[in-house]
Amino acid sequence: MTEHRFRHTLGRSWRLFRAFGHEQSDPDRFYGPLADDSVRQVQHYEPLDGRLLLDVGGGPGYFAEAFRAAGARYIGVEADHGELAGRGTSMEDMVIGSGLQLPFADETFDISYSSNVLEHVPEPWTMADEMVRVTRRGGLVVIAYTLWWGPWGGHETAPWHFLGGHRARRRYARKHGHDPKNVFGESLFAVTVHSGLRWLHRDADLVDVQAFPRYLPRWMHWLVRVPVVRELATWNLVLVGRRR
Numbered sequence: 001m002t003e004h005r006f007r008h009t010l011g012r013s014w015r016l017f018r019a020f021g022h023e024q025s026d027p028d029r030f031y032g033p034l035a036d037d038s039v040r041q042v043q044h045y046e047p048l049d050g051r052l053l054l055d056v057g058g059g060p061g062y063f064a065e066a067f068r069a070a071g072a073r074y075i076g077v078e079a080d081h082g083e084l085a086g087r088g089t090s091m092e093d094m095v096i097g098s099g100l101q102l103p104f105a106d107e108t109f110d111i112s113y114s115s116n117v118l119e120h121v122p123e124p125w126t127m128a129d130e131m132v133r134v135t136r137r138g139g140l141v142v143i144a145y146t147l148w149w150g151p152w153g154g155h156e157t158a159p160w161h162f163l164g165g166h167r168a169r170r171r172y173a174r175k176h177g178h179d180p181k182n183v184f185g186e187s188l189f190a191v192t193v194h195s196g197l198r199w200l201h202r203d204a205d206l207v208d209v210q211a212f213p214r215y216l217p218r219w220m221h222w223l224v225r226v227p228v229v230r231e232l233a234t235w236n237l238v239l240v241g242r243r244r
């Protein structure tokens, strides 16, 4: 079923890492390439042309544009209207709702996708279950999320989150005079490799499951098999499975 072979090369990791340096100052330079890269990652498992794809927490349109350009019939679910309005994204086929209770019938989509949202919801594995529920039998589920114990786990409060999320939040507020955008305990939560693998392997509705570091080259994929080290070094984990 593989249409495009996705290559996790060192050069690709380096390009993403360099682009990440512009995330705040010039978001287009990071999120555009990240969305294109993510589309290719999904195409490795499933051709996109004509497929009905749900993107949970798609954000301000980069992923919508990239998935549509690849031929997918894209539906986005966003909790925050402001995120959609940010880049003047077309609201067409965008639904305001929560990944924790997806407003769709069972087995609706060919592909359910989510990038960097799971760490922003209080019940990440409820959201993951919801994504499986709305995926048709034989369809694909792909969930990527930022790991709490990774270098970027605390988002703008990193690396102080290593001393505790609440402490990092207080430190940020003292320094900047306002809370960070991602507030620990409210819109940022500690999600681990361990919990992701436990969910993936216990979910009776998924087969052909895989888990790997999103940004790292293939020769580093062994990391996810090493407890403790994987939490610190994986950065971002991708969970893939096919609906039984």
Ligand SMILES: C[S@@+](CC[C@H](N)C(=O)[O-])C[C@H]1O[C@@H](n2cnc3c(N)ncnc32)[C@H](O)[C@@H]1O
Pocket: 031, 056, 057, 058, 059, 060, 063, 077, 078, 079, 080, 083, 097, 098, 099, 100, 114, 115, 116, 117, 120, 121
């Ligand atoms: C870090 S952004 C990720 C955006 C995009 N997916 C990406 O990878 O660049 C997290 C997004 O998740 C959305 N979000 C947070 N909680 C959500 C929920 N319960 N349901 C759906 N979306 C949610 C936020 O509004 C935000 O747009």
